[in-house]
Amino acid sequence: MTDLTLEEKASLTSGSDTWHTTPIGEAVPALTLSDGPHGLRRQAERGDALGLGNSVPATCFPPAVALGSSWDAHLAHRVGAALAREACALGVDVVLGPGVNIKRSPLCGRNFEYFSEDPHLTGVMGAAVVTGIQSLGVGACVKHFAVNNQETDRMRVSADVDEQSLREIYLPAFERIVREAKPYTVMCSYNRINGVHASQNRWLLTEVLREEWGFDGLVMSDWGAVNDRVAALEAGLDLEMPPTGTDEEIVEAVRSGRLPEAVLDLAAGRLLELVRRVEGRASFEGWDLDAHHELAREAARASAVLLKNDGDVLPLRQGQRVAVVGELARTPRYQGGGSSHVVPTRLDNAWEALGRPAFAAGYRLDGQPDAGLSREAVAAASEADVTLVFLGLPEAAESEGFDRTTIELPAVQVALLREVAEVCPKIVVVLANGGVVSVAEWQEHASAILEGWLLGQAGGSALADLLTGAHSPSGRLTETIPNRLADVPSHLHFPGGDGHVRYGEGRYVGYRHYDTLDADVAYPFGHGLTYSRFTYSDLDARETGSDEWSVEVTVTNTGERFAHEVVQLYVAFDEERPSRPRHELRGFAKVGLEPGDSERVRFALTGRDIAQWSVSRKGWRIDAGAFTVEVGASSRDIRLRAELTSGGDGYAAPLDRMSTLGEWLAHPEGSRALKQLLQGAPGLDRTDPALLRLAMGIPLAKFATFGIGLTSEVVDGLVAAVRGDG
Numbered sequence: 001m002t003d004l005t006l007e008e009k010a011s012l013t014s015g016s017d018t019w020h021t022t023p024i025g026e027a028v029p030a031l032t033l034s035d036g037p038h039g040l041r042r043q044a045e046r047g048d049a050l051g052l053g054n055s056v057p058a059t060c061f062p063p064a065v066a067l068g069s070s071w072d073a074h075l076a077h078r079v080g081a082a083l084a085r086e087a088c089a090l091g092v093d094v095v096l097g098p099g100v101n102i103k104r105s106p107l108c109g110r111n112f113e114y115f116s117e118d119p120h121l122t123g124v125m126g127a128a129v130v131t132g133i134q135s136l137g138v139g140a141c142v143k144h145f146a147v148n149n150q151e152t153d154r155m156r157v158s159a160d161v162d163e164q165s166l167r168e169i170y171l172p173a174f175e176r177i178v179r180e181a182k183p184y185t186v187m188c189s190y191n192r193i194n195g196v197h198a199s200q201n202r203w204l205l206t207e208v209l210r211e212e213w214g215f216d217g218l219v220m221s222d223w224g225a226v227n228d229r230v231a232a233l234e235a236g237l238d239l240e241m242p243p244t245g246t247d248e249e250i251v252e253a254v255r256s257g258r259l260p261e262a263v264l265d266l267a268a269g270r271l272l273e274l275v276r277r278v279e280g281r282a283s284f285e286g287w288d289l290d291a292h293h294e295l296a297r298e299a300a301r302a303s304a305v306l307l308k309n310d311g312d313v314l315p316l317r318q319g320q321r322v323a324v325v326g327e328l329a330r331t332p333r334y335q336g337g338g339s340s341h342v343v344p345t346r347l348d349n350a351w352e353a354l355g356r357p358a359f360a361a362g363y364r365l366d367g368q369p370d371a372g373l374s375r376e377a378v379a380a381a382s383e384a385d386v387t388l389v390f391l392g393l394p395e396a397a398e399s400e401g402f403d404r405t406t407i408e409l410p411a412v413q414v415a416l417l418r419e420v421a422e423v424c425p426k427i428v429v430v431l432a433n434g435g436v437v438s439v440a441e442w443q444e445h446a447s448a449i450l451e452g453w454l455l456g457q458a459g460g461s462a463l464a465d466l467l468t469g470a471h472s473p474s475g476r477l478t479e480t481i482p483n484r485l486a487d488v489p490s491h492l493h494f495p496g497g498d499g500h501v502r503y504g505e506g507r508y509v510g511y512r513h514y515d516t517l518d519a520d521v522a523y524p525f526g527h528g529l530t531y532s533r534f535t536y537s538d539l540d541a542r543e544t545g546s547d548e549w550s551v552e553v554t555v556t557n558t559g560e561r562f563a564h565e566v567v568q569l570y571v572a573f574d575e576e577r578p579s580r581p582r583h584e585l586r587g588f589a590k591v592g593l594e595p596g597d598s599e600r601v602r603f604a605l606t607g608r609d610i611a612q613w614s615v616s617r618k619g620w621r622i623d624a625g626a627f628t629v630e631v632g633a634s635s636r637d638i639r640l641r642a643e644l645t646s647g648g649d650g651y652a653a654p655l656d657r658m659s660t661l662g663e664w665l666a667h668p669e670g671s672r673a674l675k676q677l678l679q680g681a682p683g684l685d686r687t688d689p690a691l692l693r694l695a696m697g698i699p700l701a702k703f704a705t706f707g708i709g710l711t712s713e714v715v716d717g718l719v720a721a722v723r724g725d726g
């Protein structure tokens with residue numbers, strides 16, 4: 001560091017162009033960065049950040065909406081490793097992904113790039129992608145840190161979110177990934193958090209990320225997220241991307257004493273450390289296109305979710321007359337728009353993969369009605385035993401950069417489905433969409449629904465594998481499908497206005513809301529069918545240490561086919577009046593079993609799994625008492641339960657003059673001190689219950705005004721006594 005000039009150090013803290021860091025002579029090479037997250041968007045030369053220009057072909061793996069639905073961390077790791085291989089072949093040092101923001105609303109235009117509404121699932125899948133990418137020495141870049149849950153006004157909006165929701169919903173995925181997978185880099189988001197830009201947020205980038213979680217890598221900006229270079233550096237933002245040509249501001253700030261040189265040294269040092277880390281990355285001449293396409297197909301197969309299968313209409317049977325209806329069967333929608341857009345190495349479509357059965361396009365992708373197309377579709381369907389109707393969102397409906405305003409399918413597609421269902425008794429709907437679409441209005445017309453999300457370049461053949469029964473579906477929902485948009489907990493607070501979005505639903509995101517209220521949903525979190533059946537037995541939950549528990553359960557395939565089950569573990573709190581989400585996912589395991597086979601599935605729980613964030617403590621708090629472990633096949637299909645207890649961590653919020661009588665009595669030392677004082681006074685148990693309830697809510701200091709002898713001095717004495725300084 002000492003041999004670098006001030007100007008050179010400043011130059012390291014911004015890129016040299018859209019995709020490169022700044023080199024210094026021979027000593028410091030420029031690093032190449034590239035999107036991400038589900039395929040490489042390696043642009044020739046300077047490129048652009050909006051996904052406008054083309055990139056060199058690379059495998060388009062299933063975007064996170066799909067990969068997440070596989071609930072298969074090992075698979076995510078393999079996809080990450082394949083991305084790294086392509087990165088090495090294309091000379092990329094850092095892959096800009098995975099994206100691990102929480103799906104707060106189904107309307108977020110970028111939900112296709114994110115894994116789930118649940119932080120545990122997101123964290124586990126994100127960590128697996130990171131370790132996969134970094135297994136070949138390529139850096140991963142976890143994004144967008146943090147609370148970037150909408151596209152509307154994304155560069156300015158302030159996400160106004162309370163501390164507990166931040167800690168329990170919006171930060172844990174990042175935390176897990178940082179602690180477990182040790183990503184080389186993190187990308188800060190565009191938005192503000194409670195008024196402070198993520199790029200200038202010292203609390204976020206330094207106190208939480210580095211000091212609490214131990215992050216030792218480099219923080220880069222999202223493309224264009226820096227507003228004030230000096231403030232960003234001071235907050236812990238090391239690299240501005242792309243460059244704005246403002247390095248001089250930093251030099252000037254150091255010279256004038258406004259910015260300590262040590263701060264610049266830290267950031268420049270982290271860039272040098274990143275250069276050192278990726279120096280050893282592997283390098284390959286190309287990659288096996290077939291093998292990566294095959295992996296993309298396997299991942300796509302593992303990701304589609306069979307929502308419904310009345311009368312076992314799927315898989316298709318030999319000899320059935322099959323018609324395929326829907327332009328999306330021939331022109332697949334397989335990835336989303338924006339910076340993650342990949343030019344695929346090849347592209348499968350379901351119609352061809354099914355062996356080109358009778359086909360009718362049925363509708364136009366631009367949503368314009370076309371009576372001729374629907375007539376042809378009805379004719380094709382009326383000749384068929386089963387009609388596969390491919391529906392979904394066209395490209396224009398969802399993308400990075402804007403949010404949707406509806407979760408309905410295009411009206412022309414729903415109208416087509418109704419018409420086709422009138423002439424064919426067996427309808428299978430196959431969906432293609434990045435954000436959740438509502439099924440409530442039309443699902444009665446379909447015997448089966450296969451939710452295909454956006455499945456990447458091999459999605460077409462993967463869907464054929466599942467429809468024909470060559471493989472059994474094994475994806476599960478990572479987000480609830482609500483009946484109506486208005487049921488979504490964030491609905492009244494999305495996407496906000498006037499520069500702010502208020503996270504009014506707090507911790508009650510997704511199933512945490514629906515399940516706590518026992519509200520109806522179309523399909524619950526964790527749901528997904530397959531072509532076999534599974535039973536759960538012999539649940540064994542026990543304490544293994546202080547606030548450590550093990551949970552074991554046996555899963556058996558009682559059906560006729562090899563298939564996968566996704567065993568889900570929730571910790572639950574049954575309260576009459578909920579004070580926290582009714583249950584939360586804390587573990588999952590995907591097991592593939594032959595008919596008749598069983599497997600013992602094991603989970604470990606720790607105190608953190610039952611903890612809540614305490615604002616007064618500024619830390620996690622574990623309450624003493626019972627909790628329930630639930631094991632099941634979705635958040636609404638719990639098969640077995642067991643009760644465990646925790647001794648708690650002994651934390652009681654500190655008492656002061658304004659703590660209520662109830663709080664004093666609930667506090668171990670507080671109640672002791674108070675009872676001692678009240679010795680001889682009429683017992684609380686003899687007080688009128690309504691009066692007692694009223695009194696419980698009154699701050700102790702306020703009793704001074706009621707003339708019952710609890711003077712201000714007495715209260716001060718009590719406070720001093722419980723604080724140990726009396």
Ligand code: BGC
Pocket residue numbers: 035036048049050096143222223339
């Ligand atoms: C996106 C990032 C992306 C970057 C570079 C931004 O607009 O938010 O996810 O990595 O562009 O393309």
